[in-house]
Amino acid sequence: MSLVNFTTREITCKIVYYGPGRSGKTTNLQYIYGRVPEERRGRMVSLATQTDRTLFFDFLPLELGSISGFATRFQLYTVPGQVYYNATRKLVLQGADGVVFVGDSQARQLDENLESLQNLQANLLEHGIDVREVPYVLQYNKQDLPRDLILTPQELDDQLNFRAVPSYGAAAVTGQGVFETLRAVSERVLRKLSEGAPA
Amino acid sequence: MRRARVIEPWLREPLERFLGETGARLALLMTPAGQVLAQYGFVRAVDVMAAAALGAGIAASTGELARMLEERSFRALNHQSPRHGIFLAQFDSPRGALLALVVYGPDSSIGLVQLFFEELVGDLAQAAPPASRDAPALAADFERDLNGSLATLFR
Numbered sequence: 504m505s506l507v508n509f510t511t512r513e514i515t516c517k518i519v520y521y522g523p524g525r526s527g528k529t530t531n532l533q534y535i536y537g538r539v540p541e542e543r544r545g546r547m548v549s550l551a552t553q554t555d556r557t558l559f560f561d562f563l564p565l566e567l568g569s570i571s572g573f574a575t576r577f578q579l580y581t582v583p584g585q586v587y588y589n590a591t592r593k594l595v596l597q598g599a600d601g602v603v604f605v606g607d608s609q610a611r612q613l614d615e616n617l618e619s620l621q622n623l624q625a626n627l628l629e630h631g632i633d634v635r636e637v638p639y640v641l642q643y644n645k646q647d648l649p650r651d652l653i654l655t656p657q658e659l660d661d662q663l664n665f666r667a668v669p670s671y672g673a674a675a676v677t678g679q680g681v682f683e684t685l686r687a688v689s690e691r692v693l694r695k696l697s698e699g700a701p702a
Numbered sequence: 703m704r705r706a707r708v709i710e711p712w713l714r715e716p717l718e719r720f721l722g723e724t725g726a727r728l729a730l731l732m733t734p735a736g737q738v739l740a741q742y743g744f745v746r747a748v749d750v751m752a753a754a755a756l757g758a759g760i761a762a763s764t765g766e767l768a769r770m771l772e773e774r775s776f777r778a779l780n781h782q783s784p785r786h787g788i789f790l791a792q793f794d795s796p797r798g799a800l801l802a803l804v805v806y807g808p809d810s811s812i813g814l815v816q817l818f819f820e821e822l823v824g825d826l827a828q829a830a831p832p833a834s835r836d837a838p839a840l841a842a843d844f845e846r847d848l849n850g851s852l853a854t855l856f857r
Contacts, residue, residue, distance in 0.1 A: 506737040508709045515737055515751075539855050548752050550759070559759055564751035568851035571844045575851070578736070578751055594762040598735025682856045689852065693844055 505600045505696055507573070514573045516692050517580065517598055518685075521623050522605035523615040524556070524584035527644040530675040531605060532563045532579055535685065538678065539565060557583040560595045570693065577689065584619065593626045601638040601692035602627075603684055606663060608645045608653040608672075616663055638691035640669045642684045647674035708740040716825035717742065723818045727786075728805035730754055734761060734792070739800070757803040761792055778819075780812050789815045793823045796830040 506515040520528040529549070536547045543566045550559035560580050567575040580599075582592040596602075604623060606616040624634045643659045654662070656672040664670050669687045673680025704721040706729070708714045713731060717740050721729060728743035730750065736758030744750040760779065768775045778791035789804040789812065802822070804815055 506709070506733070506739075511709060513709065517735060517737070543855055545746065545749055546752050548756060559763070560755070562752060562755040564755075565855065567848075568854060570847040570851060576751065578755065580755070590766055591763065594759070594766060597762065598733070598737070682852070686848075686852050690845065690848060693848060697844055 505692070507696070512573045513576070514570070514696070515576045515578065516600040516689075516696070517578045518601045518603065518688055518692065519596055519599040520579065520581040520603045520605055521592075521596070521619070522584055523607060523612065523619040524586075526584060526605045526607040526612075526616075526619075527673075527675040528581040528584065528605045529557055529561050530644075531603070531642070531673075531681050531684070532561050532581055534675055534678045534681045535565070535579065536563055538682075542566075543568075556585065557581055558588070559583065559591050567689070571697075575693075579685075586618075589622065589626070592622070593629060596623075596626050597630055599632075599637065600695075601640075601688045603640055603642055603688050604663075605642045605644050605673075605675075606659060608643045608656075608659060609648065610652065610654050613654065613662060616659075620663060635666065638688060638695050639666075640671070640684060640687045640691065642671050642673045642675075642680060644673045644675050644680075646672040647677060647679070704742060706740055706742040710739060712829045712831055713740040713826065716822055716829055719825065720818050720822040723821075724804070724806060724814050725810040726804045726806045726815065728753075728803075730757065730801075730803040732758060732801050732803070734758060734799050734801055743805070753803065757790055757801060760790060761801050765792070778816070782812070787812055787815070789819070791819060793826075795823070795826050796832075800826075 520531055522528055545564035548562040552558050563579040565577045567577055580595050582595045627634050641664055643656050660670055671680045671684045675681055704718055706714055706717045721742055731740040732738045732754045736754045738750050738754045741750050764776045781788040787806050791802050806815055
């Protein structure tokens, strides 16, 4: 849950990148880390296995600057995508103010995307959160792969975007769609905050 | 005097007393989700957040292990290296469950930290004001600020 301090005029929000294994959640954060000026970001923390698969989470704090007179910070987290790590995935989701679902655009990964979406819904419910209430956007990553291997954003919307939330085609390796995704989820999180409802 | 940086003023006095008694080098008070409420000793806000995320992650995973073992919870953890010790503990306060992460050097000890941690918990319980519900924080037209900030981030 976001932390708003009226005395020091600071806001801190937690955004979680969710999705199946190898869909590109960590790559999103790595791209952001590489592009953001040093004074606006902290150390990127990755708790990964020896083969660089996320074990617990990646974490990247960002200083957004002043929004409506509040010094605004975002904490970006990824979850481990592999099915095996559901217990830790659930823990990272605790207190999330917004969620980015990073799907894998490859046609053969469609079932994994669906399974991960269902898992997101179930894990949010365990924290007492209805997925319809949490600010959330979809990203269809790996759109840079050959056309015959992937589904288009429109096809993926038909299969995955049940709630018609904003969705973005992306190639996180080159940065395509990464900024747009972050911008969209940031706006939704802050909009919820501006409406005064618990985020 | 060891000046702590606090998000909520009622945390300052108990934390600074704890710091003075224990000689701790770094201290963080945070929510179980890793949102920082008070800190001492960190230079950059973003480093504070990284430490809080790691501390909250440790507490969450040990809490989950406790649940699997049908324990109430592991109340405190201590890690010791030749130069530093790390003390991580969850406690209840009138404002809900909180976490404390304390880093101390050879000039202090786990015994000292544990002893004064009990006092810190008591002092915080006494100092906590009743929870209040704040008005919405952001102006309705925050998008312009957000666009400007994000554009600066991705120059």
